[in-house]
Amino acid sequence: MSQQTKKGHFPWKHIIGFLISIALTLVAFATALWTDWSSSTIFIIILIFAVIQAALQLVMFMHMTEGEDGGLISGNTLFGFFIAVVIIVGTYWLMTSGHMHMSM
Amino acid sequence: MDLKWNEFIITGDPLILGAQISILLGSIAVVAALTYFKKWTWLWKEWLTSVDHKKLGIMYILSALLMLFRGGIDGLMIRTQLAKPGMEFLDPQHYNEVFSTHGVIMILFMAMPFLIGLINYIVPLQIGARDVAFPYLNNLSFWTFFVGMALFNISFIIGGSPDAGWTAYTPLATNEFSPGPGQNYYLLAIQIAGIGTLMTGINFFVTILKMRTKGMTLMKMSMFTWTTLITMLIIIFAFPVLTVALALQTFDRLFGSVIFTLQGDGNPMLWVNLFWVWGHPEVYIVILPAFGIFSEIISTFARKQLFAYKAMVVSIVTISVLSFLVWVHHFFTMGNSAEANSFFSITTMAISIPTGVKIFNWLFTMYRGRISFTTPMLWALAFIPNFVIGGVTGVMLAMAAADYQYHNTYFLVSHFHYVLISGTVFACFAGLIYWYPKMFGHKLNEKIGKWAFWIFIIGFNVCFFPQYFLGLDGMPRRISTYTEADGWTGLNFISTIGAFMMGLAFLIFVVNIVYSWRFSPREKTGDAWGLGRNLEWATSSSIPPHYNFAVLPEVTGLDPYWDMKEKGLDQQKNVDYKPIHMPNNAATPIIMSVIMGAAAFGLVFHWYWIGIVGGIGIFITMIARSFDYNDGYYVSVEEIKETEAKANK
Ligand code: HEM
Ligand SMILES: [Cu+2]
Numbered sequence: 001m002s003q004q005t006k007k008g009h010f011p012w013k014h015i016i017g018f019l020i021s022i023a024l025t026l027v028a029f030a031t032a033l034w035t036d037w038s039s040s041t042i043f044i045i046i047l048i049f050a051v052i053q054a055a056l057q058l059v060m061f062m063h064m065t066e067g068e069d070g071g072l073i074s075g076n077t078l079f080g081f082f083i084a085v086v087i088i089v090g091t092y093w094l095m096t097s098g099h100m101h102m103s104m
Numbered sequence: 105m106d107l108k109w110n111e112f113i114i115t116g117d118p119l120i121l122g123a124q125i126s127i128l129l130g131s132i133a134v135v136a137a138l139t140y141f142k143k144w145t146w147l148w149k150e151w152l153t154s155v156d157h158k159k160l161g162i163m164y165i166l167s168a169l170l171m172l173f174r175g176g177i178d179g180l181m182i183r184t185q186l187a188k189p190g191m192e193f194l195d196p197q198h199y200n201e202v203f204s205t206h207g208v209i210m211i212l213f214m215a216m217p218f219l220i221g222l223i224n225y226i227v228p229l230q231i232g233a234r235d236v237a238f239p240y241l242n243n244l245s246f247w248t249f250f251v252g253m254a255l256f257n258i259s260f261i262i263g264g265s266p267d268a269g270w271t272a273y274t275p276l277a278t279n280e281f282s283p284g285p286g287q288n289y290y291l292l293a294i295q296i297a298g299i300g301t302l303m304t305g306i307n308f309f310v311t312i313l314k315m316r317t318k319g320m321t322l323m324k325m326s327m328f329t330w331t332t333l334i335t336m337l338i339i340i341f342a343f344p345v346l347t348v349a350l351a352l353q354t355f356d357r358l359f360g361s362v363i364f365t366l367q368g369d370g371n372p373m374l375w376v377n378l379f380w381v382w383g384h385p386e387v388y389i390v391i392l393p394a395f396g397i398f399s400e401i402i403s404t405f406a407r408k409q410l411f412a413y414k415a416m417v418v419s420i421v422t423i424s425v426l427s428f429l430v431w432v433h434h435f436f437t438m439g440n441s442a443e444a445n446s447f448f449s450i451t452t453m454a455i456s457i458p459t460g461v462k463i464f465n466w467l468f469t470m471y472r473g474r475i476s477f478t479t480p481m482l483w484a485l486a487f488i489p490n491f492v493i494g495g496v497t498g499v500m501l502a503m504a505a506a507d508y509q510y511h512n513t514y515f516l517v518s519h520f521h522y523v524l525i526s527g528t529v530f531a532c533f534a535g536l537i538y539w540y541p542k543m544f545g546h547k548l549n550e551k552i553g554k555w556a557f558w559i560f561i562i563g564f565n566v567c568f569f570p571q572y573f574l575g576l577d578g579m580p581r582r583i584s585t586y587t588e589a590d591g592w593t594g595l596n597f598i599s600t601i602g603a604f605m606m607g608l609a610f611l612i613f614v615v616n617i618v619y620s621w622r623f624s625p626r627e628k629t630g631d632a633w634g635l636g637r638n639l640e641w642a643t644s645s646s647i648p649p650h651y652n653f654a655v656l657p658e659v660t661g662l663d664p665y666w667d668m669k670e671k672g673l674d675q676q677k678n679v680d681y682k683p684i685h686m687p688n689n690a691a692t693p694i695i696m697s698v699i700m701g702a703a704a705f706g707l708v709f710h711w712y713w714i715g716i717v718g719g720i721g722i723f724i725t726m727i728a729r730s731f732d733y734n735d736g737y738y739v740s741v742e743e744i745k746e747t748e749a750k751a752n753k
Pocket of ligand 2: 383384387430431433434
């Protein structure tokens with residue numbers, strides 16, 4: 001645990017994280033309610049905000065990067081994220097391009 | 105499923121009848137022997153419920169050898185059928201079943217457990233630990249693997265084997281084209297074994313990261329430990345894909361969903377894609393530990409530190425990333441866009457760079473070394489040129505345009521046997537012989553070992569080298585016969601001769617195990633070859649005591665045991681012993697796994713109630729486990745003193 005969480009210190013990190021989270025939620029909410037963009041655009045925007053917020057929570061609230069294993073845990077999480085993106089994007093690309101799109 | 109009794113038990117084939125009788129007689133003999141010698145409790149307490157990584161390692165290796173035998177018989181049956189045009193040894197259906205089980209068994213139930221067995225035995229010793237991070241899980245991993253293996257193997261006597269290839273491509277593998285239980289066996293058996301592998305992945309990843317002895321930083325780990333770490337990382341990210349893909353196909357077959365089917369919105373190509381998303385990393389899972397084993401052996405018997413250790417580490421880490429970026433090279437011909445094929449063609453060629461780096465590192469390690477030509481070293485030396493042949497032809501296959509010519513021919517079959525056999529199988533033999541004194545307290549006979557070695561590598565090349573030319577002559581893989589007019593007769597016949605030579609070499613290897621057990625001199629020290637460099641050789645006795653190290657060793661650099669010998673200190677002789685905490689045996693894993701196997705067996709035949717009862721059973725064993733507060737015991741100082749005194753006699 002780092003210094004901030006010791007007694008007597010004001011938990012700035014949590015407050016800031018909390019505020020950003022609320023802001024992200026509101027923006028996502030606004031995009032869905034008050035814009036007339038196509039639903040796929042809205043979907044992608046919300047998705048991006050969701051990913052940012054998930055990362056924020058892991059770092060700000062769950063202290064993923066702190067402690068002796070911080071680097072390790074963050075590294076592995078990033079690697080996992082990378083693999084997931086590769087698999088999803090790769091699969092989507094393959095299944096929708098070339099001759100393949102004809103059979104879909 | 106409405107099955108008649110004679111469809112349930114396979115009848116009417118003399119080969120299978122022979123197998124059924126020998127299995128029956130074999131099981132009766134084992135049960136009778138155990139009962140006669142009153143060994144049941146011994147078996148249960150010392151082995152089946154043991155959480156000792158060393159015993160689990162040995163059990164993995166024994167199972168793998170058994171599977172090498174079974175898969176090898178499959179291979180010989182394939183080769184017999186193909187020896188001449190128009191052979192009637194196997195009918196086409198039986199042929200399909202044999203090559204499908206051959207592939208699955210060799211990769212998942214031979215190569216994987218063999219390597220995991222060696223890893224289990226050696227890696228905790230090399231990092232100076234007393235056990236793995238999760239000993240209970242280790243036992244559970246073994247049993248899920250074992251039950252998956254057993255389930256897969258009974259398919260050929262009960263209900264019929266899968267026949268859609270080890271790749272089980274849809275739509276061929278859907279209910280429409282593969283009715284019957286065979287493909288269900290494939291899905292459920294691999295699912296169960298796969299869960300075990302995933303747990304092994306997590307277990308050893310954590311073990312290596314958290315349980316290294318004092319002073320052993322990441323960059324002071326042995327190369328085998330490094331390759332294991334990266335292999336486990338790949339397992340953690342690749343196996344979930346297999347789990348999901350298998351589950352989806354299981355849904356299609358058992359519950360009528362339409363994910364990979366031709367009906368509805370199903371897309372059969374998605375299976376091919378998902379299979380290889382796992383399948384290519386899997387190839388690296390079985391080759392990286394092999395690289396590690398060769399690194400150990402080469403540096404030991406060249407009496408030199410591994411050349412360019414850092415470059416080695418960088419190249420395996422690079423491989424771990426790249427191995428996830430190349431999977432499409434297995435289906436260039438499926439009709440992807442030109443951009444996609446080009447992209448994956450380039451990533452595939454890129455992966456040969458770090459592999460090439462490693463080859464040079466091994467060569468430079470041997471350069472100016474004083475090389476002892478022991479059997480493990482011979483296997484390691486043979487690996488290099490043979491693997492290069494496999495690698496070079498791999499690069500030829502990687503060119504998407506050229507692959508339209510090679511794909512699905514014997515050229516491909518030859519390629520993957522060159523990499524898998526001269527990589528993984530040679531490493532399994534080499535590693536087993538190298539670490540044999542560590543496991544059993546005596547070496548394997550070198551003379552017999554060299555006979556086995558020469559016959560095997562000659563047979564291997566005689567078997568598979570001609571297959572490159574068969575492929576170039578247009579012989580497709582997975583055909584059960586051909587005609588004289590095809591012009592493939594001569595090369596096929598030669599290939600079959602080579603296959604039987606490998607079979608002979610395997611028999612000699614087994615004879616060597618028995619011979620050496622009777623006649624080899626017993627080792628007196630922990631350093632059987634006298635040249636050991638890493639901590640597995642630093643134990644006080646030739647077979648390590650169950651707690652491995654009475655005093656945990658301290659490490660200051662690479663090749664720590666070599667260092668200690670140079671400085672003339674033996675840390676194990678330190679007299680200041682403390683009680684050692686060790687984990688307890690566990691009975692739930694075997695029970696849980698057997699229930700899993702029974703449930704899966706029910707599902708294979710669509711007997712859903714067995715699946716449901718089994719599911720409840722699994723849940724109950726899990727609850728039982730979570731109320732198990734027993735967290736190990738202490739080995740007393742007296743016991744340690746006694747054991748160490750015996751060892752240091
Ligand atoms: C005794 C030594 C062996 C012989 C004689 C042998 C022979 C063969 C033959 C002839 C085939 C082609 C079958 C066909 O498509 O018509 C084949 C396929 C295959 N072999 Fe081997 N093999 C041997 C050892 C191994 C080993 C050690 C491994 C793996 C570590 C292995 C993995 C495979 C795989 C994955 C396939 C593809 C199966 C499929 O396409 O369904 N083989 N083998
Ligand atoms: Cu591949």
